[in-house]
Amino acid sequence: MRISELAERTGVSIPTLKYYLREGLLHAGEAQGATRATYDASHVDRVRLVRTLVDVGRLSIDRVREVVRSLDEPPASRHELLGAAHEALRPHVAAADPTPEALDRVRALGPPGCEHSPAGHQLAQALTAAGAAGWSIDDATLATWQRAMLSVAETDVAPSLASAPPEEALRYAIVGTVLTDPVLLALRRVAQESVSARRLGPGPPASRGPATSPAH
């Protein structure tokens, strides 16, 4: 297909597609002379991936470029696949380095060495940021959250993926994370409303729960 058709199918304008080509987010089409190239399904998929990362995941163009590069060279070993996905989706850091205390807490939560993985580092940073803002999270709360997220992770890890080709597996992990993180956070909020409605008695027509708030 030509670029105009790619634009139609993805809903992305031609100038923007050219911009993505320039920026290395989209691989070039198959050249057929100086002023002609054809695009295929892989381009449609790539554009949709980019839009998902940008619109849902709020990734910057630079970060998206990192993601597509990692897809082009997925980690050789399966053992690094999750790490690569987490690395690609690490939060924009305006964050300070984690404190040793935060790293200790992380160490206690995951598999050995997890405090050096991208996810462990993220967790340490998040704990550090909370602490710096005066929000302490006690061990009991953290343990509860950990159990909850373990049960979520059980559903996350799809066995089929262990056998898929690395690029596909990596893309699956990245897209799944970007799309389901907001679902999880929204579920938390709905759950807060359920709990507060139950705890403080149902309010009026009850479209919202009574006054409550996240843990200390």
Place this chain on the structure above:
Amino acid sequence: MRISELAERTGVSIPTLKYYLREGLLHAGEAQGATRATYDASHVDRVRLVRTLVDVGRLSIDRVREVVRSLDEPPASRHELLGAAHEALRPHVAAADPTPEALDRVRALGPPGCEHSPAGHQLAQALTAAGAAGWSIDDATLATWQRAMLSVAETDVAPSLASAPPEEALRYAIVGTVLTDPVLLALRRVAQESVSARRLGPGPPASRGPATSPAH
């Protein structure tokens, strides 16, 4: 204290503080003549709040202004407090309107009417976005996640808050949510690494788990 001291204590530059004053993110100091005003602890707190929302929560200045306005006029009824916090922290929407199917699923998950609350709307949008990107989440998975987030929400709802003054309660809810959302997401990632390490056998020195990925 004067503005220079406010800048020192918060680590925010004077021009930026002036910008926040202009933009209505920071209430004016107590004027003492044409070229003098004094600031107090409430200003320090406010600046820290703004920085937390911007740095950790990635809120735009417009959104932060909404938040501080809602703090100045907290909802009269306790029943609307959580809703106000969720409304203030709704994700930047590049998102399409939720589909009826998504709203049905939300309706089945929370208290009656929850699909009209800010949190329910967020959830419906997140489900819709996932669906549009070809990522279906089955009922069993969603139920598992719901249970997990309910146990998280149990720790979130602090009884003490029901009795705190509305502004304080609202601020507590907002700050807590902004600071703990990243903790939860990072815990999920660490948990994924635990699960994949367990499922596929520990990798090499095991600083990362083997290939796996989020649910289908």
Place this chain on the structure above:
DNA sequence: GACTTTGGATAGTATGACTGTCCAAACTTG
């Protein structure tokens, strides 16, 4: 052969979040 489309290069725009400059009135210090 007239018209349209393309790739490639380059320049321009819109937004958001600051940052810098000026000024005169207060204040502080010597």
Place this chain on the structure above:
DNA sequence: CAAGTTTGGACAGTCATACTATCCAAAGTC
């Protein structure tokens, strides 16, 4: 009390990000 510093307020300038727009000549289409 004179010299120098700080302040509030107004306004203009900057920087980064993510596009958009314009040009052009070669290639295709009708």
